[in-house]
Amino acid sequence: MSEKKDVRILAYESSCDETSTAVIKNGRDIKSLIVATQIKSHQRFGGVVPEVASRHHIEVISQITKEALSEANCTWKDIDAIAVTYGPGLVGALLIGVSAAKAASMVTGIPLIGVDHIMGHIMAAQLKDEIEYPALALQVSGGHTEIVLLKDPVHFEIIGDTRDDAAGEAYDKIGRVLGVNYPAGKTIDAWAHEGKDTFNFPRAMMEDDDYDFSFSGLKSAFINTCHHADQIHEKLNKYDLAASFQAAVIDVLAHKTIRAIKQYKPKTFIMGGGVAANHGLRDRMSAEIAKLPKQDQPKVILPDIKLCGDNAAMIGAVAYNLYNDGQFADLTLNADPSLELPYAKSMLN
Numbered sequence: 001m002s003e004k005k006d007v008r009i010l011a012y013e014s015s016c017d018e019t020s021t022a023v024i025k026n027g028r029d030i031k032s033l034i035v036a037t038q039i040k041s042h043q044r045f046g047g048v049v050p051e052v053a054s055r056h057h058i059e060v061i062s063q064i065t066k067e068a069l070s071e072a073n074c075t076w077k078d079i080d081a082i083a084v085t086y087g088p089g090l091v092g093a094l095l096i097g098v099s100a101a102k103a104a105s106m107v108t109g110i111p112l113i114g115v116d117h118i119m120g121h122i123m124a125a126q127l128k129d130e131i132e133y134p135a136l137a138l139q140v141s142g143g144h145t146e147i148v149l150l151k152d153p154v155h156f157e158i159i160g161d162t163r164d165d166a167a168g169e170a171y172d173k174i175g176r177v178l179g180v181n182y183p184a185g186k187t188i189d190a191w192a193h194e195g196k197d198t199f200n201f202p203r204a205m206m207e208d209d210d211y212d213f214s215f216s217g218l219k220s221a222f223i224n225t226c227h228h229a230d231q232i233h234e235k236l237n238k239y240d241l242a243a244s245f246q247a248a249v250i251d252v253l254a255h256k257t258i259r260a261i262k263q264y265k266p267k268t269f270i271m272g273g274g275v276a277a278n279h280g281l282r283d284r285m286s287a288e289i290a291k292l293p294k295q296d297q298p299k300v301i302l303p304d305i306k307l308c309g310d311n312a313a314m315i316g317a318v319a320y321n322l323y324n325d326g327q328f329a330d331l332t333l334n335a336d337p338s339l340e341l342p343y344a345k346s347m348l349n
């Protein structure tokens with residue numbers, strides 16, 4: 001019997017403020033991963049400046065392509081497909097990765113695969129362990145907060161979404177009020193562990209019978225509390241503020257996700273996205289799942305912390321699944337800043 005051929009994918013990610021390249025073998029094995037972060041350039045503006053992001057991407061993308069190949073001990077001849085994030089994200093930023101990948105594909109003749117960034121965050125789990133299907137994912141990042149059902153490696157449906165701010169966005173906005181540099185999530189998470197939930201911030205839509213979220217009310221309650229204290233010259237404890245905010249975010253995320261797990265009975269539970277690096281959320285989700293009856297407990301895959309943020313390894317993982325499914329792009333592939341996963345049909349009625 002002939003052995004299955006290894007598949008090596010060179011992947012690009014440039015949707016926001018990290019430029020990243022990676023070589024992934026068989027969708028699981030990271031042969032190289034380069035992440036060029038631009039965070040320092042954006043910090044003084046308190047968020048990502050699209051023009052600055054594009055300029056940084058273009059400066060480093062050729063160099064980090066070479067680095068990814070050489071660290072993986074590969075040449076173009078060893079690469080079976082070139083993958084790239086084509087949305088969602090900042091259009092100018094996406095365009096740099098898409099143009100680089102298309103140029104490489106055109107020159108080398110290596111097939112091209114377009115990847116959805118959100119599928120990437122979810123498939124970071126595949127780099128850690130084997131996903132058994134159906135699976136359910138809590139995808140929490142700076143731009144998105146979604147509960148996603150995975151029927152198989154290439155069919156995903158959103159069953160819950162945020163109605164306003166994404167969880168990471170809320171972290172960054174309240175972080176700004178506390179004087180924390182962008183992106184604030186990691187620091188707020190650390191502060192939360194030093195404080196207590198004393199402010200009792202609102203938990204929006206907890207008891208609604210859908211899987212949607214809303215974080216803008218929590219964000220406003222937080223900001224109003226801080227402004228009011230400022231006006232009366234009262235100094236609030238930043239650790240308690242962080243702990244109270246984080247408790248409210250985690251309560252809603254955990255409550256709705258556990259309800260979805262009870263309804264859909266997935267074989268695997270996955271977390272993905274920048275906020276999936278949150279220690280409080282990781283611990284809480286693992287603890288809540290452990291409380292379910294043994295036969296209802298899905299396998300839990302929490303990606304490595306460094307693979308929760310934007311990186312090209314996760315794009316290579318998705319691309320391997322699309323490769324096996326024969327889903328290739330051609331040179332008409334274009335950046336799609338508002339690319340969306342499909343919504344579950346039942347939600348469209």
Ligand code: KG4
Pocket residue numbers: 016121140141142143144167168169171172183184185186187189273274275276277278279308309310
């Ligand atoms: O997935 P990501 O790198 O970029 C997007 O696709 O949006 O997520 C970035 C977001 C930021 O909002 C950042 O504050 C948040 O992830 N984040 C965290 C933590 N680490 C990063 N939020 C909460 N706790 C953390 N430990």
Ligand code: ZN
Pocket residue numbers: 117121141142273274309310
């Ligand atoms: Zn992301």
